[in-house]
Amino acid sequence: MRERVITLALLMGLFFGVLVLAMGAREWRSPGNQQGYAPEQPIAFSHRLHAGELSIDCQFCHVAADNSRYAGIPTSDICFKCHKFVTASFAAVMDERKKAAKEKREPAPVVSAELKKLYDMMGLDDQLKPQDSTGLKPIPWVRIHELPDHVLFNHQAHVQAGVACQRCHGPVETFERMYQYETLSMGWCVNCHREVNRTGVSGKAVHASIDCAACHY
Amino acid sequence: MSSRQLIFASFAHEEDLLEGIRALRRADVKIVDAFTPYAVHGLDRAMGLRPSPLTWVCFVCAMTGVLFALWFEHWSLAVSWPINVGGKPWNSLPSDVPIGFEMAVLLGGFGSVFALLGLCRLFPGKRARLATPRVTNDRFVVVIEETDAVTTPDFVHALLEPHGVVEFEERLAEEKVPW
Amino acid sequence: MSHVDQELRPPLVLGDKSLGDITDDIAAPMAATPSTLWWVGFGIAFSALVLGVVAVSYQIAVGIGTWGLNRTVGWAFDITNFVFWVGIGHAGTLISAVLFLFRQKWRTAVNRSAEAMTIFAVMCAGIFPLIHMGRPWLFFWTLPYPNYRGPLWVNFKSPLLWDVFAISTYLLISAVFWYVGLIPDLATMRDRTQPGLKRSIFSFLSLGWNGSARTWHHYETVYMLLAGLATPLVFSVHTIVSMDFATAVIPGWHTTIFPPYFVAGAIFSGLAMVLTLMLIARKTMRLEDYITVSHVDRMCKLMLAMGCIVGLAYCTEFFIAAYSGNAYEQFLFRNRALGPFSWAFLTMFSCNVIIPQVLWFRAVRRNLFAVFAVAIVVNIGMWFERFVIIVTSLHRDFLPSSWSYYIPTSIEVATLIGSFGLFFTCFLLFCRVAPAIAMAEVKGVAQVKKPESLRIPQPEEAVA
């Protein structure tokens, strides 16, 4: 009898152990691999809308990608290039216009909730006039793509070789919220380097080094 | 379920066991097995056992080890990702030899031990079936099956009597039991 | 072995034991409560082990800088200890495997403890390559496992990687060899133990052994195979260890003589350690009947031979350096003997070459105190041999600007002491939990005679 109880207890323990492991396995990834990381951002910026629907070129905002190691998170003034004029969705603006026309008044400026955050960061009031009290604050974007410190990745080298942004960042133009598409593991980098040495990049022969010192120094 | 009639004859000395077995063999009595506290020299010949196939297992494992190691060493450093290490040539067979050898020994050793355990049905936690508890201490036992009418316990006892059998016992054993 | 032979040679087991007596004698220490002597020994060994654990933990927490190494001398105590312990390990395998192959029956007295010693020594040895790494927690990078780095494998050209394979193979094969040898004895222990936990453990570990002649038949084959594999393995392991140095370019390391020289040295030091342990065990565990003076005498002869080979190797090194005409090589050896580390060289040479010469005298070989003293001296000398090879070669190599000296720190000394602590702790525990002498093998060579009265003349007849 006692043996049975013990056996039963052990079996249950095993079952739950396996269950916990199985549940963990879904979250498990090789150490350092952040694939699929999609943190909530301070402003719900949609790449799908900007890069997909509106077909804005990546480097319109990520200006440094072709001349610097960093692609560059866009500065607020780049957003303001368009969002000086576009303050809310077309539908919202039209709604307000209709409502204003109905109520026989000047349409009030419409600012969407997300863009409001941008303007707050830029220290602008509802009329997009600079507020005196607050200066320009950087937007604390949550970093998604981050290589370990001992890897030196250079955007310029890749962009100039003709590597499409999507090759590493995935079909960003379909992402509502940005996430890490690839594993960004060393093997993933190396295999691409090997492959392009055979196939070339967009029809152009390239020499992608697989020396250690290409990335580690 | 059928069962077998087995005869257990115990001896106190290895010479007695050997002589007894030889006597049984001369009389064409079927010897199921013998049990000894240590490896008795000449027992295998006395019982007419065939040479163990484990040498071949060992050889095959060792060859697998060495060939795999040599192939893998060459493939990984010269084919899959050719890396220039100190200007050494791609085909650097001499430097691959030590690991090839070690792998041969490792696989050969483990292969033959596992083969032994498999062949003799030895595994952790197995309940030992002992001919007599003293068989691992100071008793030598031979087990004989009563295959036909001739091999009666009396007959066998008569055969073994001159060889100093100290205990003689008849047991009923289940069919499945390998001995 | 003919009868004549048996008459001429003294028996391997004294005291006219029966098989049962042998079992009782050997199993006795395991059942008895440990003697005070055992407790004292264990206390000392365990304290040393704790000291070592503390030292190693501190070193891993703080860094290799806690050792006295520098930019010029990158290895010293760590690899000295490593080679020393690997060397110790070799005698164990040599005694059990090589002597087995040569049918040297006297090995049965010592092979079990020699094998255990091998395992513990290789364990001690294995610790050093691990902790000598700057980042020991990444030790698994030295193993070729599939990975996300490309995959990036390991450098199969590196002697250090050969070491990884050699040492782990050696440890595994030694352990298996030892365990396979233990199975029948574990079964014996199982069958003489009262039911209970102890018996369950013995039962579990003895794999259901029942002494069947068929099993013995396969077992003998495997045992011989393992011995056959272990023998070249022993030579290969120390050859590979020696290649750590021999394949390097540093004068004093870059020498083709190293493989045989290291193997001889390893056997030499291993024999010394076996003798040390054997003499202690003989005294403390009252195994005088099993480890006889003639065993000691034979070991001493072997040790003397090895000592002479080692001495020859020392001289050959000097001769070749002089003969080679390579100025760096010549300087190195002059520096080794006459430079700042000449004290270490002199210790090595006198301990390993000069003092063991007393073993030419039978009286010394049979005087256990003298033998014990010589064995201890050889142990010290062989430690210094590795120290001399490693440190004197490194500290003054090609560019005089980088010449340096080496002084160990307390952490290193504590780590060395700790490794001895680990070894003896394991060994003393082993004496308590497993039969220290291979019962099944001793019985096989004990020549337990059937009383004459019962003997019936039998015609010589071969049974096919």
Add this chain to the structure above:
Amino acid sequence: MNDKPDRTRVTGEPPGAETVSAAAHDSRWQFDRRRFLEAAGFSLSLTAVTACTRRPVQHAMPLGEMPDSFAPGKLVSYAATCNGCPAGCGLLVGVRDGRPLKMEGMPEHPLSRGGLCAVGQALPIALYDRHRLDGPLRRGKPAQWESIDRAVLQELQAIRESGGAVRLVTGTRTSPTLAAIISAFLGQFKDGKHVVVDPVSCSSIRAAHHSTHGASRLPRYRFDRAAVIVSFGADFLGTWISPVEYAAAWRQQRIPTVEQPQMSYHAHFEPQLTVTGSKADRRYRVTPQDYTTILAHLAKRLGALPLPKNMPSLDSVGSFTAGDLKTLARRLQRAKGASLVVCDSQDLVAQQLVNAINEQLGNYGKTLELDRPSFQRQGEDAALADLLDELEEGVVAALLVADVDLLHDLPESSRIRKGLKKAQLVVSFADHLNETARVAHCVCPESHLLESWNDFHPVGGLVSLSQPTIRPLGKTRTLLECLARWSGSASDDRTLIRQHWEKAIRPRATDPGADPVAFWDNAVQLGFVEIEESPQPAGYSAPGQLELASVSRPDEGYTVLLYAKTGMPESRHAHNPWLQELPDPVTKVSWDNYVCMGPSTAEELGVGEGDIVELSVDDVKLELPVYVLPGQHDRVLGVALAYGCPGTERFAQVGPSWLEARPTVPNGRPVGRNAAPLLNWQGKSLQRVRHGVSVRKTGRRRPLAVTQLYHSLKLPESIAAYGAPDRSDIVQSTTLEAFRADPESGKPEVHVDANLDLWPPDHPKSGHAWGLLVDLNACTGCSACVIACQSENNIPVVGWDEVRRQREMYWMRIDRYMQGEDDDLDVRVQPVMCQHCDHAPCETVCPVLATVHSEEGLNQQAYNRCVGTRYCANNCPFKVRRFNWFNYRHDSDRENLALNPDVVVRTRGVMEKCSMCVQRIEAARVEAKKEGRAIAEGDVQVACQQSCPAQAIVFGDLNDPKSRISQLAKDPRQYRMLEEYGFQTNVGYRRIVRNREGGAESTGHHS
């Protein structure tokens, strides 16, 4: 499996050029994560747990607005001028993401010609020094500038009314704007004077020219035009006046080629081995007093001047004989107008003799320019002496002190201290609390060079500008701004300089241009402007009968020579850890000062290296450890100045701390001991030579942190192999005569084909093949490259204890070998970095492929792969690999800003070594790719090469037949270290050639 063992580089998304606070903010994020990883990475299990989960949230903070022409992560160079010493070398400040990181020499600069010394290289770590004063202090308490200004102006007003004396003390500052502001400031007062104090002054040279040429000037020496150089104690390649300028010039005549087997002849007289002495063709071991004797006899022989009165005969001078004098005079005679005699003596007679000799040889106007003189030393001892008297008398009402630390750098500090107490107002401009600042009423810390606008006028005809590359990290001001403010102008330094330039510089510029804005922009961009300066003629009039000053020279005791170290020219650099740790080029000692003495002196005193001795003379006592230096005059001891500075106690904990660690300096004591009390006044001349010093052994020890323990290529006699007594093949040398006969002379006889291979050439280099070539004849061993490498590659400072344990981390070192007798010392220096062997012994032994070969011939070290077996370092024949024994300190957010984000900061337990600045190669590759071409010659300059004052290092593509390195590789002087071993190194050396008679100095012994 990328767990992250490596320490944080301070980067991330570019923090922005504008504010440092943003950068600090960014690094704080990193710091958090680093601490997290340090804790986590420790045990394997913890690593596994954390690594399998998400990392902590990090933010990527963009700038609010993108500044114009801002390229994140790009290194941009700005022209500036170095103020590490008054020499005024051209500087290119490498700025990244708003952080000045790397100082490089400006190749176009007429003085330094692309070179930069160790002090200049070490500027960044001083900029980010967390102990630098953040803002002004009033009575030792932090204060606001307003209150300081108010207080100072109030006091000055009172002094102006009372007519009290105002004295401004500075080091040599060649700034024309500052000069104008100073005269405006001092003009407010009835008695205002500017006193220039040089810690190591050239007062006597100026005085001698006053007496012989009627102008108190320092000539500009043109070593590039000198075929015969005779130097009396002037360490012009190491410390004297403008060493980078001189080294660059000296080099011009020191490179013999097959076509032109010519080089200058350089004779050197000195009591203690210096960088310059070690490079001389003939070095004579004499005392400083002997200079005068030799010069007098030389002058007589050349017919310049009769022997002065009471001149001893030449017999009294050590190794220099009458025969030598004859030869030397003949050489000088033959090189009339192309010879140069220089002397660092403070004896006026000696300097007058030098002038007479140079005049007699027709050198003025050729190798010495007196009409376009040097302004690099303006200190006048007499003025200083007057000031000290005035202070003592209590005449000085206001004393303003910049650059120098009166209480530390001068003798008789108690007298000065008393004098300072009598002053109404003492203002210090020190950026650390030095001894004068501690007693000053106000401390107005000066901004760092890289934080401020500055201009310089180092030599006639050249003015240079220096622009800021970062906003002041603290609330600091420049001296210029302070003085302007206190003379009623509230302009900032940029405005002041610009105004002055428009007014005074542009009209004189050789190319003033039409547009003042364009002129200014151009000047800022280029960093210097050449101006027309009307030559100030100075005619020679022979001095009258010279008389040897009757200096009391007691026969007893030793003469102590007080000198400045190459790496520590002034006490204001005492807080610079890079300079403190830099091994002295001559002694290889880091972190301390010490008493240099010759081997026979040491034997006589019964002391050895590290034994503390007490030097005492009159009432001055000084305890210092001994360093035994061959080539030292038996009666002369040497002690370096600029040590024992207050505040350097901070370095006690600079290294790692562990069980057996010992602090870099004993707790509460500064680095080294101040030797300034041994300076002494002879009339109005501050003598750096002290006679009659007695030495006592104390019996205590202070081990010195020496990076080289064995100093000779000659092997110890007792253990040297037969027929191979030395290793001179490692640093090969020949003589000019032998070189003329056979350009390959000095090459050892090697009977092995170095290119012999046991295996097929499986690894041809099809693209680039990088190589480095070091000309040992040009290399002076000045160690500028060592600091350049440290700055470029984030090499940690490890502290005295670690250096003492032979664990310094430098990727490149300067090996220095001295062999031969004291009177004929053969000194050879050799920079050694990773040799990048094609058959690298280190690579084969690494078990984890952490060090492998690149397809361009580089020996790569992947730190993040290294597990730290140290096998590679053991197997390195050149011992260039450095192991991270500990995690070295990177715990100051501010000091971490000096880290180069292009290079990983290594964690403990990994091996590191010279990468041949692969980060620069990779950066150049990307840029070249942009233009669709391969890397061309000149695209990459490695850090050590870039700043070498003597241009001894050449880097390039060995596969490019047109590259300079491939051309030079054919040179017969080229050799490789340990060539016979077949390592196939990619670093080559060029043999030393000494302008001497006789055969090559090598013994071929290898078979």
